Amino acid sequence: MGNSSMDDISIASDSYDLYGEKATVQRTPEVKGSYPPHVLNHVASLRPMLKLMHARVNTGVPFSHVLVMAIWLGAVVFPAFYMTNAFTDPERFGYITASQLPFVYAFGTKNNVLGMFLGVGYEKINFMHRHSGRIVLASVNVHGLGYIYKWGIAKNFMEQIAKPKCYWGLIGLICIDALFLLSVEFVRKKAYNLFLFVHISSLTVLVIAMLYHYKGTWPFAYACAAFYLFDILLRTFKTRVSTAIIRPVPELGITRLEVPNINSGWRAGQHVRLRVISSGMGLIGWSEVHPFTIASVANSPEGLVLYCKKAGDWTNKLYNMASSSSGEDGARKVSVIVQGPYGGLGNCMVSSFSAAVFICGGSGITLATSIMQELIQKDLDGESRVKSIRLIWTIQDPSALSPMLPLFTSMIQQSVFTPVQISVFYTRAPTGKPPFTDDFFRSTSLTLSPGRPKIHKHLEQTISGTTYLNSDPKGGSANGLFVGVCGPVALADSVFAEAGKIDAYRRDQIGGVEVHAETFGW
Structure with a gap:
């Protein structure tokens, strides 16, 4: 919609009603906009690196995650093996375990302190909860089994394990191993309540075990308890x-x-x-x-x-x-x-972009409907820069469109300044006659088509339409393309891949492309 310099001028924008009748709507000089500033989430000169950072190493695992995990692991491995022998001196791995546990708690809580500083939801950095957890699992077993091996060689295991600090250490080892065994994907999907119970009980007992095991771990135990109790307090509120x-x-x-x-x-x-x-x-x-x-x-x-x-x-x-x-x-x-x-979009303001595209599968439509309605309202209030809104929704059967039709038509009709285009695709042959007449989809704003969408084509069309509007001297500079995707992990991966195929010139022309993904799964 432009920038703040457009406050005192009339703005003409083409829109369409449900049946494609073109209507020209203007903001009057009395209606002044208050457009949000657009802040890039990266330096423009680093745009060529985005394709590499978003590249999938495995399903749902981008290269950026692997890079962060590798750096984290390297920072832990160096002190673990520097000038020591893990087979003869397992004590250092106890410190490694204690130092990593606060991060396990911090990355795993729903009211994530680290996420607050980074401006992202807990689900976006949960991969670090699992990664730091694996480091703790490896280090605590090296630490615990190392001492058990030494006591076995010295034939004084029963004497040593009877000491409070030793049997509390064993309890902590059992807690962490139980967490690992009952946190695998199969257990999470088949027995989530068991997974949740073991998680809560083991992490609680673990803090107590640290306090009784060794005084040197007290600061780490207090940090774990602080993160945990802070999360419980905010959950209550x-x-x-x-x-x-x-x-x-x-x-x-x-x-x-x-x-x-x-x-x-x-x-x-x-x-x-x-x-x-x-x-x-x-x-x-x-x-x-x-x-x-x-x-x-x-x-x-x-x-x-x-x-x-x-x-x-x-x-x-x-x-x-x-x-x-x-x-x-x-x-x-x-x-x-x-x-x-x-969760949510964190520090990202969709209304500060020049265009927004939403790509959803099935019930993932919830992400699009909430943000689109907010964008339309902000646009009516003169608080949005977005010049084009496009929704791409993939469903299995055409009849699935029926319950959403009133909302879709309402959004198209309410967005009088910014055109809204909704493209619905169905992937299975209709089980019966679709509940629509043959001439129902006369609108250029709402379409229903068989097959799967060509995501790259839709992104290119949005860029072309938005840059055309920006070609007007009064249109302001391009502020980027927001792409929101919600659905299975495979859908999110494909959207990142298609966004990575956008030509560098086109990416600069639109002012950058930012992808926000919400995926289904545990």
């Missing part, structure tokens, strides 16, 4: 108990959950952790907590809205409970505990 309305959405295979009493306190793109208190969730269903991206904007009449996709036992029970409702409009009321918000 961020937790609200309320009544939610649940409805099944069969076309999408999701449960729509609305909490009208919670109507503020989050930013678009953030998520909450949800607990449902109902006998319909099973004997221990009340104990399970699951994260869901917020699909609505703050201060909306419907309150906080979540889309809970059927993806496991808990979400299937929630869907079945919503489906069995005999209440008005097929809705049912349940008690919920909502914790959050967490």
